[in-house]
Amino acid sequence: MSTPDELANEVADVQSLNSLAETWRTAPDGSRRFVPNFDPRSSGTASRVLVLMQSPGPQTIAAAHSAICSEDNPGPTATAFRAARIESGLARNEYLRWNLIPWEIPGRVRPADIDEGRRALGTLLEVLPVLDAVVAYGTAALDGVMRHLTLDEHARLVPVIAAPHPSPAKGRHRAEQHRRSVQALRLAARTRRA
Secondary structure, three states: OOOHHHHHHHHHHHHHHHHHHHHHOEOOOOOEOOOOEEOOOOOHHHOOEEEEEOOOOHHHHHOHHHOEEOOOOOOHHHHHHHHHHHHHOOOHHHEEEEEOOOOOOOOOOOHHHHHHHHHHHHHHHHOOOOOOEEEEEOHHHHHHHHHHHHHOOOOOOOOEEEEOOOOHHHHHHHHHHHHHHHHHHHHHHHOOOO
16 A cells, blocks of 8 residues: 555656646647546656557547546557566556557558657656666557667667557467567566666
């Protein structure tokens, strides 16, 4: 059970991230866009592992103003991720789940979306001081992380572990997807900064 001081720190750790999410809700053209909040059950800015998906999924978008980026969300992707995370041994309070592209994307992901997402990722990484590893789920998330590391002159180097996106749409190799997800999260849990 958390003490009142620990609860206040947990709330503050996530509140500062939610303030960041609020800045992303305004598009470059001044319009508003959908961006969920961060999971209050995560470790917030004290996260050791960043779990990075592509963009908010349909179930998260459907939650509208109450949406958070969480393994507790309804839907098969969150369910598959949660099962892998539990099996891997990565504790709930060690990681932060987020999206490379924090806002809803209508249609297919374009290179411009990934580029804008990698800039948002750079801002997020600046407020995660004890981050030990990033687990990038899917090609868009991995591309965004790599673009951040190779285009930002001041990028902080952290290990990046790639895993297939846990979407059920990729069902033909579902058992392998699950094994790779579990192993990626295990590796991230074992990674410690020097």
